[in-house]
Amino acid sequence: MKVINEILAFNSEFVARDGGAPFRTNQFPDKKLVVLTCMDTRLTELLPQAMAIRNGDVKLLKNAGAIVSHPFGSVMRSILVAVYELGAEEIAVVGHHGCGMAGLSCSRIIDKAKNRGVSTKVFDTLSHSGIDLRAWLAGFDTPETGVRQSVHTIRNHPLLPPDLPVHGMMIDPDTGKLELLMDGYAEDSK
Ligand SMILES: [Zn+2]
Structure with missing residues (x-):
């Protein structure tokens, strides 16, 4: 069963028993x-x-x-x-x-995107359009x-x-x- 289907099935039951009641508040x-x-x-x-x-x-x-x-x-x-x-x-x-954004590797993400079907051309186009993926997909040292x-x-x-x-x-x-x-x-x- 897909996760989203499990969630929807649970939700019908949750709403039916007014599971939201203890959480009711306002936006402030x-x-x-x-x-x-x-x-x-x-x-x-x-x-x-x-x-x-x-x-x-x-x-x-x-x-x-x-x-x-x-x-x-x-x-x-x-x-x-x-x-x-x-x-x-x-x-x-x-x-x-232990944050995953410490030392995030932009090149690793780009490699994975290529493996998942994003064309190499896309990265050339972005680069030629002045988009600095390395700066954008950056984390921090610590x-x-x-x-x-x-x-x-x-x-x-x-x-x-x-x-x-x-x-x-x-x-x-x-x-x-x-x-x-x-x-x-x-x-x-x-
Ligand atoms: Zn984190």
Whole structure:
């Protein structure tokens, strides 16, 4: 049975017993916090539980590596919407040890794409169009560096209120232990 079919079958039963009832809330984050973290599967349930985050508490953004690739990309837009429209008053970037985006190999991804049927010509065309895949498909040297880069991009965004605290944190994907790398309340982080 395909996963999506299993999900749909489960869902009919879930809705029939009103499984959504304990989760009902509104769109405003009660803790007035935005959390940007990694899509790593180990964090799916662990991170909310380790941070005491329940439905309705925070705006949770996820991508590979908790990276803000571009100051005018979708992550930054989501943060701005959370701050100006939804009442978020602080931001936490939460990276994790053992992140797959550390030392990500662009050439390995390109090789795999070619093996899956993407024509070699496509890469020539992209290159001739001025698209730098190596810069775009990049991770970071260490997860800590990644967190610092994301915090830096958010903190220095020209559209963000200058006094908004932006924290940098690391989480252990086994124990859930949190570590504060950059305290957004500290003066030198501004
Ligand atoms: Zn990760």
